[in-house]
Amino acid sequence: MLSDLSNNEFLVLKAISEGLSDPQSIAEKRQMKIEAARAAADLLAEQGLIQVDKSVNETFSLTDEGAAYVREGLPERRLLLSLGGGMHMSEVKDPALKIGLGWLRKKGWAAIEGGMIKPLKDADKGEDELILEALSDGVSSNPKWDEKALAALKSRGLVTSSKSKEWRYIITEAGSLAITKLEPKRSGTKNAVLDMPALTAEMIKSGEWQDDVDGLYLGYRGSVYRPRPYDVSLPADRIFPGKRHPYQRLIDNMREIMLEMGFVEIKGPIVQTSFWNFDALFQPQDHPAREMQDTFYLNSQGDIPDYARIKEMHECGGSVGSTGWGGCWSPEVARQEVLRTHTTGVTIKYLAEHPRPPVKAFGIDRVYRREAIDSTHTPEFEQLEGIVMDESVSFCHLLGILKEFYGKMGFEEVRFRPGYFPYTEPSVEPEVYIDGLGWVELGGAGVFRKEVTAPFGIDHPVLAWGLGVSRVAMLRLGLKDLRLLYQSDIEWLRQTPVSIKL
């Protein structure tokens, strides 16, 4: 047990053995914080090496009135002095003296008969007067003071008191024994522990420290070193260095690949008008994806650009040989604001602002859909969106770019299945092969239809794709539950090594 004393415990125990008994003076002597001294003392008490007395200490002080009475005398004392052989009550005019009347009687210094006040005996100085004098001399408490007199002084408002808790440490027999055992026996030095030289690497190497202090302690400037055997085979504490979120690392990795491939990064707002999210992409206004069950609508309307050509394209196909969707296209519906359901709204807007080739842009951003939450669906997730527009790009280039991108991401086998999106023709769904899972769909891609590009004056083919980034994260990080990406699950974050290849 003794060999388990910490340095602080030893220092505090030693201070107590030398006669210090309160945390404040121990802390001062040992130059430690009072909290540290208390904590060490608590541990010593737990081991039975010291005893802790917790007492409540009451101290007293004079009020202004009390101080005035010390100078002038209590009213009853002054009244007594002014009585002479006796005096009628009506003759006591001074209100300061009148206060003394009741006390005069109570203290038995005078009797009152038929209105006459008669002094009874020589009035010795009372306990209360002695206490007042002591207080005025700077004494703040004394166990011998008469309780009743104190209480009376307090009730008269001449004295106030305050209570404080006090800890007193007393060394036990076991404690004294421990000190004698632990104290290094160095002849000729009174305070051996505190006079020791600093422990240096050389002293440890040469073994000199052992000769010096019986292998027990080495102290320097009030600190004590107690060499203990060091077991290098013990498991070390796990440490958790700060690191970037694995999902963020994956996203950054994807961003780097796109930048390396010569794309510029673009960004767009989360809240968009239905115009950019749907209409500009030739999604009919009665398309199921636009319904409330699928899309988060905001209770607000946004600005939309000149829509004549979009309206014409939706209603009758414009000048590109399309028939359009028919019906009546409503600008009110297009003004409805939504949380973007895909990042394709960001790229079409960028294209509308940059209708001349070449354009090679990408964005990685969060999108929102009204999904019921489960292990493979969350209402918010990330997409990587890309577009390429140039004079002679073709569907083949699209497949090549996607293959290249997936390859750089570490997916070696890629295939394309026919797909359908209202804004692309042809459309494909890229799939990658994962051991143990088979072919996994990873997004959508295609060449923008003329119905999409023509209203914005874009005359060249546009290759476009959108990939589910969280899907990729699931595959890369081996997650069974997509929700982990969006929760601060500290254990999972700790366990995901920084070295994981994303």
Ligand SMILES: N[C@@H](Cc1ccccc1)C(=O)O
């Ligand atoms: N926007 C589509 C993906 C896509 C983008 C571009 C072209 C074709 C498809 C989606 O969210 O699934």
